[in-house]
Amino acid sequence: MLEINNLHVKLEEEDKAIIKGLSLSVEPGKVHAIMGPNGSGKSTLSYVLSGKDGYEVTDGDATLLGEDLLEMEPEERAAAGLFLAFQYPVEIPGVGNMTFLRTAVNAQRKARGEEELSAGDFLKLVRAKAKSLKIDADMLKRPVNTGFSGGEKKRNEILQMAMLEPKMCILDETDSGLDVDAMKLVSEGVNALRDAGRSFLVITHYQRLLNHIQPDVVHIMADGKIVKTGGPELALEVENNGYADILAEVA
Numbered sequence: 296m297l298e299i300n301n302l303h304v305k306l307e308e309e310d311k312a313i314i315k316g317l318s319l320s321v322e323p324g325k326v327h328a329i330m331g332p333n334g335s336g337k338s339t340l341s342y343v344l345s346g347k348d349g350y351e352v353t354d355g356d357a358t359l360l361g362e363d364l365l366e367m368e369p370e371e372r373a374a375a376g377l378f379l380a381f382q383y384p385v386e387i388p389g390v391g392n393m394t395f396l397r398t399a400v401n402a403q404r405k406a407r408g409e410e411e412l413s414a415g416d417f418l419k420l421v422r423a424k425a426k427s428l429k430i431d432a433d434m435l436k437r438p439v440n441t442g443f444s445g446g447e448k449k450r451n452e453i454l455q456m457a458m459l460e461p462k463m464c465i466l467d468e469t470d471s472g473l474d475v476d477a478m479k480l481v482s483e484g485v486n487a488l489r490d491a492g493r494s495f496l497v498i499t500h501y502q503r504l505l506n507h508i509q510p511d512v513v514h515i516m517a518d519g520k521i522v523k524t525g526g527p528e529l530a531l532e533v534e535n536n537g538y539a540d541i542l543a544e545v546a
């Protein structure tokens with residue numbers, strides 16, 4: 296599904312390397328978690344994969360279903376099936392959440408050569424998906440994320456994901472700012488989307504999210520590289536001992 300090979304990324308504006316030789320292979324249907332200390336480059340990885348400006352790939356490559364991801368515009372990546380749930384969801388005053396979702400869904404369908412959803416079909420779909428995430432009608436009518444609480448913003452990211460039905464879902468610290476109940480809702484929303492043809496890259500600083508979204512593979516990232524890969528037990532090791540032990544072991 297997602298193949299990253301020896302990726303090196305620096306900031307465009309200054310000579311600062313952030314991703315320093317990262318390789319990763321996510322198979323269809325699998326959930327991979329990336330854990331790592333703050334500043335290790337987790338968000339940068341998600342930005343580079345989704346096509347955010349300001350970064351320069353100096354070596355390596357990344358493909359989605361065999362297509363060169365790094366050559367595509369952000370919207371082409373989305374149409375190809377990539378989705379990123381932001382660590383810090385953006386507020387968009389003046390753009391209604393419902394309008395935003397409908398525009399995104401129909402752009403996606405158009406790019407895939409499918410017909411647009413009728414207003415009625417869209418409404419039915421968004422209401423059903425919003426309900427399972429306990430997003431009420433009021434939140435659908437308000438401007439995107441504007442004045443939403445931290446937990447509401449994260450739930451809204453998962454609603455976008457559920458509506459777009461991507462193939463490769465990247466969740467960047469979706470658990471940060473969530474209380475226990477919101478974490479359950481978000482995890483249930485993610486688990487409902489787990490499917491043999493869909494993969495997840497779950498970026499998290501803490502192990503607790505991985506109690507709810509059980510990963511197949513866990514990677515530890517530090518200083519721009521994956522330094523250790525294992526099963527779910529690796530996340531428990533981090534929870535019990537922190538990152539220091541693992542970093543000392545690989546140093």
Ligand code: ADP
Nearest residue numbers: 306313331332333334335336337338339340349
């Ligand atoms: P993480 O998500 O693992 O906490 P980030 O990807 O946010 O890490 O950041 C990795 C490193 O790159 C940090 O040292 C951060 O300060 C730096 N960095 C990332 N983007 C920028 C930027 N646009 N300008 C300056 N420094 C940046």
Ligand code: MG
Nearest residue numbers: 332333334338
């Ligand atoms: Mg961080």
Ligand code: MG
Nearest residue numbers: 337338382468
């Ligand atoms: Mg981050």
